[in-house]
Amino acid sequence: MKLSRPFYEQSTIDVAKQLLGKFLIHRHADATLVGRIVETEAYLGPHDLACHAAKGRTKRTDVMFGAAGHAYVYFIYGFYNMLNLVTEAKDYPAAVLIRAVEPVRGIEQMKQNRKNELLHHLASGPGKLCQAFAIDRSLNGADVCGKVLYLEDQGGSMPKFDATPRIGVDYAAQWKDKPLRFVVRDSKFVSQR
């Protein structure tokens, strides 16, 4: 069952937790790429110093201020794209970063995209995931309740997970230690280093 807009309109932390175990699907060219989400991070809004929107509304963060259920894709370090899902109400800038998935379908295509044969190196990090799933800034602002890029609940209970501080946000003062990163317990497909 495809996740619809109201799912993304919930509180960002709830969305981040509930996304664990859901399936990310990208219908791209000939291939359908599918992965099971095993790691997410919540970026809570304008007061969260680790959230890009803490610096205000700019061209880059504009999508986060829009309606829930859209993709916020941005480019960083000159190399990598990051995939986020916009949450909460319109004009409230919050999002969930998808950090890692377990490859399920389209694995051959992912290996080609990544130029890497090892299953647990295909999408075990936000930059790798976008490479494997052929996600770039052309998808920024895309509706994830549509037909190209979307998420599915395929049943089953929510996996057991741990909450830890977010990665790479040491600059965020008192926000850097908040347990807003959620990882599926015992998954081999979470981000590595």
Next chain:
DNA sequence: CAAGAGATCATCT
């Protein structure tokens, strides 16, 4: 195995 550097660019000051 851990640590460090380099790659490379959109965005903001």
Next chain:
DNA sequence: GATGATCTCTTGA
């Protein structure tokens, strides 16, 4: 002109 929600490779022990 600086910097970052990263990854890979190289180095050294």
